[in-house]
Amino acid sequence: MALDLAEIHQQMLDGIGERYQKTTGFPAYDFTRAFAIAVLSLDSDIAVAEEKLDLENLSGTELDTFIRQHRGLSRKYTTYATATLRVVTGGGDIQAGNLFSTASGVEFYAIQDGTYTAGDTFSVRAYVGGESGNVGPNTITYMPVTIAGIGAVTNDEAATGGYDAESDEEFRARYYNDLQNPNNGSNQQAYIAWAMSVPGVGRVRIFPQALGANTVEVCLVDPNMEPAGSEVIQAVQALIDPNKNGDGSGEAPIGAVCTVTTAERLEIAVSASVTIAEEAELGAVTEAVKANLTDYLREIAFAKGVSYVSYAQITSRINATEGVLDHKDLTVNGGTSNVPLEDRQTPVLGEVHLT
Template sequence: MDELLQQLLDNISDAYDKSAGYIVYDLLKAFAIVMSDYDSEFERLKTLYDVDKLTGALLATYVYQRKGIERNPATHAIGTLLVTGSGTINKGDLFETDSGIQFQATETKVISGSGTVAIAAVLAGEIGNVGANQITQMPVTLSGITSVTNPAPTYDGFAAESDDSLRERYYLAVRTPATSGNVNHYKQWATSVAGVGGVKVYPLSRGDNTVTLVIIDQNKQPASAALVAAVQDYIDPNSEGLGYGQAPIGAFCYVESAVALSINVSVTISKDSNYTDAQVHDLVVRALTDYLKSIAFESNYVSYAAVGNVIYNCEGVLDYSNLKINNTTNNVSIGDKQVAVLGGVTIA
């Protein structure tokens, strides 16, 4: 406010008394007080035109209005329930874990002795990804059904798309225009499917008028069969090239998951005495997982130096030695259709 007041005073002739307490000064000060509030509002409004400064609903609105791109919603984890007994499981019947995470049947099925039923989490997001044999409760008794469990973990429960991911897709659309089924078009189609975290496009991979897409999920892991199927169905159902998906007629698209390249790390660590061995192990695992996510589909190798730096900068780590990645002290190459995922971490 003081700076604005001084600018106003400087623009008034010295023929007038501009001292504090005189009418010119008092009028301009009142005006400056009001305008200083507007000035702050103007600065705030300017940020609405900078996509890098927008977040949440404002970012989603900005991106949708300019490019028609919508934020990918959270998805419901899916899985299979092993049911024991004789009776009918109806679509919508509820099951849950001991901690109360609920799932519902997504199909109606008659069970005789035992059988399997497809399920989906009631709540969307990562909360629905539970371990094997965790879904064992029936909140409402189902006639003839004696027990349930999930032999395998549930999967594909993803959080709503992050601001960074949405902003990245916006820039992809702005900087690499998608037209007539070009490479950029396939990238945009694939990443618009909820749960997809990256895609590589291989034109003419199986001959003329073909394209192969290799995808990873939102967590930078190999995509599940269900996610692959969702992308396939969206772009070119059954790879028939009939134009029933986003791909144009005559374009045969084949969607695959990236293949996991397991990265096993062994290292000797000098740890801070304020941390337990288990805490340091968990922190190192988390940091290495984040590093591998950051290079997924971005780098063709796992850097030995970068892994060492990640470990060294972990909380609880004072120093390290004897680092090996997949039993070597070299960079580890990542194949063209591979994604590096953390395997075992051994700390001595």
């Protein structure tokens, strides 16, 4: 219970004998008043300290420190997308730091110096970390500052590897999972914990003896619940069993041969006829439906015990979309039943056709 300044001061005055004058302006009153103010401030500090004993009240670096000290886990910080650019026309010197960008202003910079001619390729890294750098193919085509001799560039393949930092909520959830599922250094939870510590890993499934005795397969999806990129797969492999021979040079115990893989993408196509509110617009409603269905598929991807995409849940998510009054003729992957998921498949929203 919060203390009150007047109550604290009165308790102090009550503890002083009646032979002293305790009214305003006399020493007994003034000295105890000053001390009561200090006690009240100390009580506030104690209340703040008590709040910090609860993990739910911690954030940022305080949360990092608590979890590192109690479980040895570290937050997954932002990573930067990378891409390979090809010189389309011209030729010349490109220096590390030269800028390239998309039409929308997502900037990349050259990683190293080099001299290039038409057809040559070079590597670039996103200027800003996070998923914003994961742009599509043939989008990095602008040069904010002209580079002598270089006429045009493009990225033939999408930029990949950019992931947002682990949020407080995500980091806290990983801590609780680690706390509730003991890691003894060789059980399935150990492999899950190792893989989940790598930026770019969203969820993990472990397949013991997948390739024979003393083998372990670690299958990954990225934070968007899509197949993980090669950089992420390589990073997890290097952490757990870099030589893929069970020699104990990674986190895995000696004798356990670990192979890191990623999930197979299973596209979920949805088609339906919808009745929408009078003020709604079909294009906006379609985008909102896509967002709701994407959220649902990410919830179930690689989730424990989930073996199918629920037709009923697709129905529910469409009806729950703002602007949708009703729908009919719903098909999911061309049918009207649940879509089975194999152990190594992750559901990803495909075409959504609403009329």
